[in-house]
Amino acid sequence: MSGPEVAIDLGRIERNARVVAARCAEAGVKVFGVTKGTCGMPQVARAMLRGGVVGLAESRFENIRRLRDSGIAAPIMLLRSPPVARAEEVVRSVDISLQSELAIIREISRIAERMGKVHDIMLMVDLGDLREGIWPNDLLPTVEQTLELKGVRIAGIGTNLGCFGAIMPTPDNLGQLVAHAYKIERLAGISLDFVSGGASSSLQLLLDGTLPAGINNLRVGEAILQGGIETFREQPWEALEFDACRLTADVIEVKKKPSRPIGQSGYDAFGNQPYFPDEGDRLRAIANIGREDVLVEGLTPIHKGTRVLGASSDHLVMDVNDADPPVGVGDRVSFRMSYGAMLSAMTSEYVEKVPMHDVEIAPRRKMVQIVADRRAAAVLAKQGVGARLEAMEYDVVEPGDAARLPAGLMRLSAGGDRRIALSALAATVGETHSLGLIRIDSRAALEMQRDAAGAAMENSVLSQALGRMDEKGPLQPQLSPENVVLLGLREASPAEAAVLKQSRVTVFTMADIDAMGMRDVMREAIRIATRGTVGFHVSYTPAATEISGWAEGSGGMTVRETHQAMELIALSAGMISMDVSGLTASLDERVTAETLSFVMSAFGKRIL
Ligand SMILES: *Cc1c(COP(=O)(O)O)cnc(C)c1O
DSSP states (O other), rough: OOEEEEEEEHHHHHHHHHHHHHHHHTOOOEEEOOOGGTTOOHHHHHHHHHHOOOOEEEEEEEHHHHHHHHHHOOOEEEEOOOOGGGHHHHHOSSEEEEEOHHHHHHHHHHHHTTTTEEEEEEEOOOOOSOOSBHHHHHHHHHHHHTTOOSEEEEEEEEEOOOSSOOOOOHHHHHHHHHHHHHHHHHHHOOOOOOEESSSSGGGGHHHHHHHHOOOEEESSSHHHHHTTTTTSSSSOTTTTOSSSSEEEEEEEEEEEESOOSOOOOOOTTSSSSOOOOOOOOEEHHHHHHOOOTSSSGEEEOSTTOOOOEEEEEOOEEEOOTOSSSSTTOOOEEEEEEEEHHHHHHHOOOTSSEOOOSSSOOOOSSSSEEEOOHHHHHHHHHHHHHHHHHHHTEEEEOOOGGGGGOOOOEEEEEOOTTTHHHHHHHHHHHOOSOOEEEEOOOBBBOOOOOOOTOOOOOOGGGGHHHHSSSSSOOOOTTTTTEEEEEEEOOBBOOOOHHHHHSSSSSSEEEHHHHHHHHHHHHHHHHHHHHTEEEEESEEEOOOBHHHHHTGGGGSSSOHHHHHHHHHHHHHHTOEEEEEEEOOTTTTTTTHHHHHHHHHHHHHHTOOOO
16 A cells, blocks of 8 residues: 555444443433544444444535445434535435525425425524524524424424534533423424434533433534544543544655754745744654645644654655654654544545454454355266365355354355355345455346346346345445446446446456456455455356357456456455356356366465
């Protein structure tokens, strides 16, 4: 990996979410996890949901679309009122939105009515922070006028503090919010689901035991993503972990230089007149990150004995004189980030975002379960696949032995056609919380056709896997399109091409493989399939490969390229399971033999 990157530790995020959600639950407060700090990254959202938040909250449509595209079906709250022109998108994509202007509420209602829906809103009350919110005197009239609208329902009221005016949440101002809620319920005769008492900063009252009764919802971002470094500045909440998101950059120069610049001083590149105290000659390092990537003032180096001296657009200058251990060219340096720095790094296209798990993933045992449909079973038996895997020192487990399947087991599924991929994926999804998919096939399989029994046809298995054929796919949200790679594509109908263009699936066509070479393509494919997942499933169809004299593979990758792809998969150690399709008694004998030798390569067979 080269260049600046943000490493996002999903394990820490999950644990922080669990701490916050559990503590809030004791006080009758339900938590919505705020993902805007990580641009709605689906892996982060899923980690928060695993930790126990009941919904997600986001400020931007692009991010909400990213969450929904990943099959996340949890309630989503829009944290910011939309412009009038996007009212329809609000009704379509979120479950509840924060509102403070009647004109926009009216428009949302009009559109929701036209769509035959009722959209939930949370009315925001300004308790003194002076950002968004209805002024308390205007609250009841606004409620009354909103009640006349048929397309919206007032699901709750909320407030935002500590943002614009830096006003702290207190028992007094949040008590006022609860009093407003009671008044609305009494005078308007409605009952409110939510009384939302703010963001991470309100957690301090919860810990102090002074959060007013009646507050039943909080929208928490910083405390989960950063462990509350900004929220609990004076008195850390010990149970939360810092550094779930860390920025890392490369050291590109280390030299001893004077601490004061030499010559007549003017303005720096950003119009400031910097001042540098004279500390004599010091060892300085330059890291390859700057103001174009991140809010530099929000960076704190984690490396002992180092500090940031300043930065220009692409260079960060550090004092590393007292670094322990010493810093050299080629080393990587890491930084803790303020919320502002995190936002800027996450939105910079120059900074790579790498979601990862801090927990050691149980190493795959050399143990494999073989599952085959009727047609493929005969082929596997004839080719002695079980014995060949045993010869590679795999322990081969019968499919019926499910009760004693240990963690780390791999699975090989074989079928007469591509539909085997669906049952194979479903089994793996059931055993993991997030996985990637590398599909090596000539076809996209993104049509939308069903057989007489209502099941996806062979040319529609990826549509089914990605949840396009049902309201919610059986494989989501564990399988996000952001972790899906199609490799070796040679055929896609115009409809399939259109779907691929707007999906978040990565495609390497035969032309891409020719241009980039298999090694680079596979490296990228494996990176995408493992981003924030516990591993990946491989789906292989013989038609992907050109085998001389066999028409179906014509124009596909070569035998050698296919082996190379499989060898790199084995080397990555990220494969959890694999399916291979098209195995029937009528398949050309040589094609069958090649196909099974590709499978052996994926399971780690080497020449020496
Ligand atoms: C960003 C935001 C939050 C979350 O704030 P944190 O300090 O990250 O917990 C909550 N509510 C609204 C309206 C926001 O915009």
